[in-house]
Amino acid sequence: xxxxxxxxxxxxxxxxxxxxxxxxxxxxxxxxxxxxxxxxxxxxxxxxxxxxxxxxxxxxxxxxxxxxxxxxxxxxxxxxxxxxxxxxxxxxxxxxxxxxxxxxxxxxxxxxxxxxxxxxxxxxxxxxxxxxxxxxxxxxxxxxxxxxxxxxxxxxxxxxxxxxxxxxxxxxxxxxxxxxxxxxxxxxxxxxxxxxxxxxxxxxxxxxxxxxxxxxxxxxxxxxxxxxxxxxxxxxxxxxxxxxxxxxxxxxxx
Amino acid sequence: xxxxxxxxxxxxxxxxxxxxxxxxxxxxxxxxxxxxxxxxxxxxxxxxxxxxxxxxxxxxxxxxxxxxxxxxxxxxxxxxxxxxxxxxxxxxxxxxxxxxxxxxxxxxxxxxxxxxxxxxxxxxxxxxxxxxxxxxxxxxxxxxxxxxxxxxxxxxxxxxxxxxxxxxxxxxxxxxxxxxxxxxxxxxxxxxxxxxxxxxxxxxxxxxxxxxxxxxxxxxxxxxxxxxxxxxxxxxxxxxxxxxxxxxxxxxxxxxxxxxxxxxxxxxxxxxxxxxxxxxxxxxxxxxxxxxxxxxxxxxxxxxxxxxxxxxxxxxxxxxxxxxxxxxxx
Numbered sequence: 110x111x112x113x114x115x116x117x118x119x120x121x122x123x124x125x126x127x128x129x130x131x132x133x134x135x136x137x138x139x140x141x142x143x144x145x146x147x148x149x150x151x152x153x154x155x156x157x158x159x160x161x162x163x164x165x166x167x168x169x170x171x172x173x174x175x176x177x178x179x180x181x182x183x184x185x186x187x188x189x190x191x192x193x194x195x196x197x198x199x200x201x202x203x204x205x206x207x208x209x210x211x212x213x214x215x216x217x218x219x220x221x222x223x224x225x226x227x228x229x230x231x232x233x234x235x236x237x238x239x240x241x242x243x244x245x246x247x248x249x250x251x252x253x254x255x256x257x258x259x260x261x262x263x264x265x266x267x268x269x270x271x272x273x274x275x276x277x278x279x280x281x282x283x284x285x286x287x288x289x290x291x292x293x294x295x296x297x298x299x300x301x302x303x304x305x306x307x308x309x310x311x312x313x314x315x316x317x318x319x320x321x322x323x324x325x326x327x328x329x330x331x332x333x334x335x336x337x338x339x340x341x342x343x344x345x346x347x348x349x350x351x352x353x354x355x356x357x358x359x360x361x362x363x
Numbered sequence: 364x365x366x367x368x369x370x371x372x373x374x375x376x377x378x379x380x381x382x383x384x385x386x387x388x389x390x391x392x393x394x395x396x397x398x399x400x401x402x403x404x405x406x407x408x409x410x411x412x413x414x415x416x417x418x419x420x421x422x423x424x425x426x427x428x429x430x431x432x433x434x435x436x437x438x439x440x441x442x443x444x445x446x447x448x449x450x451x452x453x454x455x456x457x458x459x460x461x462x463x464x465x466x467x468x469x470x471x472x473x474x475x476x477x478x479x480x481x482x483x484x485x486x487x488x489x490x491x492x493x494x495x496x497x498x499x500x501x502x503x504x505x506x507x508x509x510x511x512x513x514x515x516x517x518x519x520x521x522x523x524x525x526x527x528x529x530x531x532x533x534x535x536x537x538x539x540x541x542x543x544x545x546x547x548x549x550x551x552x553x554x555x556x557x558x559x560x561x562x563x564x565x566x567x568x569x570x571x572x573x574x575x576x577x578x579x580x581x582x583x584x585x586x587x588x589x590x591x592x593x594x595x596x597x598x599x600x601x602x603x604x605x606x607x608x609x610x611x612x613x614x615x616x617x618x619x620x621x622x623x624x625x626x627x628x629x630x631x632x633x634x635x636x637x638x639x640x641x642x643x644x645x646x647x648x649x650x651x652x653x654x655x656x657x658x659x660x661x662x663x664x665x666x667x668x669x670x671x672x673x674x675x676x677x678x679x680x681x682x683x684x685x686x687x688x689x690x691x692x693x
Contacts, residue, residue, distance in 0.1 A: 112466065119463035126452045126460075130492060197443030201508070204411045204441040205464050206433065362413060 113214075116207045120215030124222050135223075138182055139230045145174035146235050159299050164329060171235045172325040173297025176256070178231060179224035180317055181288050183260040186220040187267030191280050194271070194361055203362060213268055213355040220264030221257040228256050243331040252327040259320040259343050265350035272354070272361040291317050296325075316346040364389075364410065364516065364550065369419035371405050371572075379405040381572035382419070387565070389424070389515070392542065392549045394563035396556070396664070402572040403552040404444060407520050410550070411441045423516060440509035444520040444552075447505055448493050454480065454504050455489040458511055465512045479507040483537050499530025506534065510541050519551040523558060535562050556660045566660075570668035580660060587658040587666060589616060590632035592639065594625045595652040601625065608642045615639075623651075632657070 128135070146167060153159065154166030161169040193199045202212055236242070242249070267284070274280040292298075294308055295317040301309055312318050323339035326332050364387040371380040380402045387393045395403050408414045410421055412432040421428045423435045448457045458476045467475060480486045483503040493501065502522065509517055522538075523531040539562070542549055553559055559566050560580045568576040568583075576583060601620075609615055609627060614635045617628040629635045632655045643650060 115466055116464055119460050122463070123449065123452070123456075123460050126456050127449070130451055130453075195445070197445035197447030198449065200408075200413060200443045200445075201441060201447045202464075203413055204436055204439065205461070206436045206466075207464050 112206070113208065113211045116211035117215035117218060120212070121219045121222055124219035128223065128226060132226075134182075135226055135230055138178060138227060139234075141181075142174035142178040142231050143234050145177070146171055146231070146240070147238055150174075150238070159303065161300075162330070165241075167238060168240045168329050169325070170298055171240045172328055173295070173321050175228055175231050175235075176259075176317060176321045176324060177292050177297055179227050179256050179260050180263050180291065180320070182224055182227055183217075183220045183263035184267050184288055184291075185284050186216070186223070186264040187271035187280060187284070188277065190216065190268050190271040190361070191275065191277050194275060195277075199362055203359070209358045210351070210355045213265060213358050214261070214351050216268060217261040217264040217351065217354070218257075220267075221260040224256050224260035225253055228253060240329075242328050245331075248327040248331070252324045255320060255323045255327065255340070255343065258347060259316065262316065262343065262347035262350045265347070265354040269350065269354040269357055272357045275361065291315060295321055297321050316342065319343055319346075364393075364421075364423050364548065366406075366410075366421040367419055369406070369409065369421055370417050371402075371409060371414070372417045378572055380409075380416070383569075383572070383574055385567060385574060385577075387548065387550060389548045390546050391564045392562055393551070394559035394566045395550070395552045395569055396554065396559045396566055396660075397552075397569035397668070398554055401569045403554075403569055404520055405572075406569070407441075407518055407550070407552055411439060411518050412436055438515045439518060440512060440514035440516075441518040442502075442505045442509050442520065442522060444524060446501060448501060448508065450493040453490050453492055454485055454496070454507075457493065457504060458508060461508050461511055467512070475511055479511045482510060482541060483507040484533065497530070499526050499533060502526060502530070502534055503537065506538060513545060514547060516548040516550065519549065521552055521554070523553075523555065531558070538562075556664065560660045568664060568667050576663065576667040583660065583663045584658045585630065587662055589614075589628050589630045590658065591656045592627040592629055592632050592636060593652075593654045593656065594627070594639075594643075594650055595623050596625060596643070597623075597649050597651070601648055602646075605642060605646045605648060608646075609639055612638055 150167030150170050153170075157166075159166060159169075190199070193202075203209075232242075270283050270287075271280055274283050294304075294311045295315050296312065297317065301312045301318065304312060319339040319342040322335055323343065326334075326336055326339070364385070366383050366385045369380055369383040370378070372378050383402075383406060395406065397403050405414070409416050410423060410428055412428050412435050415429055424438060426434050426438075428435050448454075449460075452460075455476065458479060459472070462472045462476055477486065477489075480489050483506055485500060485503055485507060488496065488500065493504065496504065506519075506522070509519075517538075519538075523534055526534065535558075538549065541547065551563075563580065565577070565579055566583060567574050576586070578586065606618060606620075610618060612629075612635055614630045615627055616630065619626040619628075627635075627639065636653070636655070640650070
């Protein structure tokens with residue numbers, strides 16, 4: 110267990126040191142969510158076509174845009190793993206006295222760290238746009254924790270995909286094919302109830318829906334009635350992905 | 364380190380290793396020499412517990428690499444053929460992350476990292492991003508990572524691939540110092556003949572998944588039958604009596620005559636030459652020219668593997684390109 114924590118923290122430290130040297134990806138990945146919040150939100154909001162439960166539309170989609178951004182960062186985290194496979198880094202890590210679980214979960218949580226920094230860039234922009242967050246430090250910290258933990262699950266999914274799609278091109282293809290459906294088949298931009306029936310069904314199995322709902326209730330509405338279900342769903346998603354990705358990890362270097 | 368009947372079949376068809384039996388004494392520098400695709404990397408990956416053999420056994424310090432992988436991993440260090448450091452952080456940070464993964468206690472961490480950097484001559488570049496390093500420096504940093512934990516056995520897969528001669532020399536000088544100080548075993552793969560010849564205590568030649576020859580560089584060369592003394596003589600005086608006298612020498616195994624040229628095969632050309640010259644002089648044979656040809660590992664390879672190693676120059680360019688493109692991607 111000590112070894113596990115040690116390795117996981119080493120992986121997180123690696124990510125922090127990378128960010129220290131080069132933050133361009135954080136900024137370039139912030140462009141899209143800022144467009145959602147600064148352009149799409151106000152325009153769609155002026156139509157008043159979507160029932161948001163009494164909150165302004167821009168406020169409604171801010172958690173969605175935020176989670177879309179942090180999820181995409183995590184979904185493409187596997188690219189790092191593909192690169193490390195092409196170079197010899199993964200081979201060397203697998204010869205080190207570190208368990209697969211500690212490598213996979215450590216890397217996944219490292220992606221969670223990246224996601225938090227991503228969120229911290231977007232949130233001030235939302236504040237500037239007049240989005241009203243719930244005035245609670247505890248809720249804010251909990252929301253960041255939800256982002257951190259859920260990003261880990263998505264990054265583990267990405268590592269799992271990387272174990273099967275061993276080249277960058279194939280990985281990029283799958284990554285692109287995953288991200289937009291995840292986003293549109295979720296409650297990020299509109300309530301699930303407005304979707305066609307099949308989409309609603311998909312949205313219920315879409316982990317992103319639960320993450321958006323949790324962050325929306327913590328940061329915007331303050332209505333925490335659904336929070337336990339959301340957290341349970343995120344927890345199950347993480348646990349399953351951590352285990353499946355770890356079991357398949359050795360496949361990546363074969 | 365020991366393997367018994369090690370076999371690896373990929374995808375049910377491709378036989379990468381075909382019954383490899385090897386025995387490497389501890390403290391030795393052991394080279395596995397062979398062309399690309401001979402099975403060198405596969406063997407090393409089995410020994411470092413990355414992949415499992417299809418059949419056969421392998422042991423490192425008496426521990427089975429299949430059943431006791433975790434224990435083996437604590438004793439070995441491994442430098443893969445491909446670049447294996449993070450290029451977007453500094454050299455020092457690479458070592459720091461590895462030190463943490465290997466659980467080196469914080470009290471000793473800094474000292475060991477700086478020692479490893481110093482060992483590999485990288486102290487002044489420690490805080491530069493690895494992206495800015497040359498190919499030789501990256502290789503030395505990888506060796507530094509491997510030496511950090513003071514391993515009992517060091518596995519190096521093509522340690523100097525894509526490096527220019529002076530960078531290759533630098534890498535090996537540093538490795539030799541480490542080995543002298545720590546008494547570690549070094550097991551390396553190479554397809555550079557001169558590298559095996561210069562730095563290995565023992566060489567195994569591998570071709571198509573089989574070990575075809577094994578021994579010290581000297582014994583392998585001797586196994587070709589010996590060195591050749593070529594003489595150009597005045598033909599008139601070289602009679603059967605002289606021939607018999609030279610054949611009578613212990614170390615001489617064969618004489619081939621062709622016109623004015625006499626080729627004498629000897630186990631030890633340098634020592635037998637004066638004796639041969641004495642015999643010739645006593646019999647009034649005058650010699651116009653003498654030369655000695657010693658077999659090279661190239662010849663050894665040709666004999667045992669049946670093919671020549673691919674031309675080094677052509678191989679290098681593609682390797683450099685490969686290494687470069689890996690760095691760019693970082």
